[in-house]
Amino acid sequence: MKYLNKLFNNISEEDWQSWEWQLKHSFRSIKELHALGLHESLTDVEDKYPFCLSPYYLSLIDELNYGDPIYKMSIPSIYEIAPAIYNEPDPFEEQKHSPIPGIINRYKNRVVLLATNLCAVNCRHCTRKNTLKNIETHDYFDAIFEYLVEHTEIREVLVSGGDPLMLSDEKLDWLLGNIKKNEHIKVIRIGTRIPTTLPMRVTHELAKTLAKHSPVWISTHFNSPKELTEEAKTACARLVDAGLPIVNQTVLLKDVNDDINILKNLFNGLQETRIKPYYAFLGDPVQGTEQFYVSIEDALMLENKLRKEISGLCMPAFVADVADQGSKIPIRDLMTVATEQPNNKE
Numbered sequence: 001m002k003y004l005n006k007l008f009n010n011i012s013e014e015d016w017q018s019w020e021w022q023l024k025h026s027f028r029s030i031k032e033l034h035a036l037g038l039h040e041s042l043t044d045v046e047d048k049y050p051f052c053l054s055p056y057y058l059s060l061i062d063e064l065n066y067g068d069p070i071y072k073m074s075i076p077s078i079y080e081i082a083p084a085i086y087n088e089p090d091p092f093e094e095q096k097h098s099p100i101p102g103i104i105n106r107y108k109n110r111v112v113l114l115a116t117n118l119c120a121v122n123c124r125h126c127t128r129k130n131t132l133k134n135i136e137t138h139d140y141f142d143a144i145f146e147y148l149v150e151h152t153e154i155r156e157v158l159v160s161g162g163d164p165l166m167l168s169d170e171k172l173d174w175l176l177g178n179i180k181k182n183e184h185i186k187v188i189r190i191g192t193r194i195p196t197t198l199p200m201r202v203t204h205e206l207a208k209t210l211a212k213h214s215p216v217w218i219s220t221h222f223n224s225p226k227e228l229t230e231e232a233k234t235a236c237a238r239l240v241d242a243g244l245p246i247v248n249q250t251v252l253l254k255d256v257n258d259d260i261n262i263l264k265n266l267f268n269g270l271q272e273t274r275i276k277p278y279y280a281f282l283g284d285p286v287q288g289t290e291q292f293y294v295s296i297e298d299a300l301m302l303e304n305k306l307r308k309e310i311s312g313l314c315m316p317a318f319v320a321d322v323a324d325q326g327s328k329i330p331i332r333d334l335m336t337v338a339t340e341q342p343n344n345k346e
């Protein structure tokens with residue numbers, strides 16, 4: 001928060017708690033952060049990858065350097081375009097598994113629906129960082145709804161993006177209503193980082209709108225205990241109180257959370273917030289994210305230590321996404337499966 005005074009004068013509490021104010025004042029170029037002393041020329045990075053940062057998420061940074069976990073997850077760096085071993089823009093071939101724009105179908109009875117390409121913060125470790133700019137969401141919902149009607153084997157739809165909670169309440173109501181019109185679709189899951197990056201967006205009205213279409217599960221993405229602020233906890237409480245169960249997917253990230261005490265605090269904190277830690281993912285081998293990779297060996301060591309330290313309810317499954325495996329793979333089984341995993345080659 002101490003840095004914000006250099007960027008804004010006298011922000012009222014009312015403005016700060018308004019998600020519209022936050023979006024209006026979000027940063028979309030590193031130049032806008034020059035007042036903070038960030039003068040590194042990152043034009044090449046910004047040309048290649050999207051950048052957006054909410055004032056709220058910026059306020060969680062304690063130190064303006066790469067050692068700060070929030071800084072590392074949100075401020076562009078030259079490492080994103082440095083030569084890397086893994087240079088796949090789309091390692092899971094989501095484009096190949098996309099029968100129509102906006103649908104990814106990698107599994108038999110569930111699909112991913114890309115509702116928008118917008119996010120409150122463009123995470124530097126994002127799996128879709130190479131494809132987000134390509135998602136065109138204008139006027140393609142008719143074809144998506146038709147696809148859902150025709151594919152009666154689909155039981156569950158994961159609404160993703162970008163971040164679907166960037167859409168207005170009205171648009172979400174319309175979207176979820178159209179999905180749930182199909183009797184064969186029993187469950188909607190919403191993948192979102194909004195409770196972490198722009199928690200004030202989770203108003204009572206939004207929670208009520210989502211709950212209208214229950215069962216709707218919320219899948220959050222908290223990576224650091226620093227993200228579990230009072231604002232974030234309030235946002236999650238609103239969702240749970242409205243009848244929306246929450247599970248959390250954490251990505252293991254080097255120098256962000258590859259530490260037993262950090263993970264312990266994170267997973268315990270999530271449980272105290274009524275969020276079930278669901279998955280701890282090994283980072284995907286995506287172009288532009290190698291600086292975040294945690295090795296399989298380190299991930300296994302963290303899993304084994306953690307199991308002795310926290311209750312089963314706090315313990316997520318440690319898994320990796322591996323192309324064409326049909327499901328997530330436990331990290332402990334990975335030595336035999338994923339010979340292509342990045343840090344395995346070190």
Ligand code: SF4
Pocket residue numbers: 118119120121122123125126127128129161162163192193
């Ligand atoms: S909010 Fe999700 S989709 Fe958006 S940049 Fe972050 S990880 Fe990627």
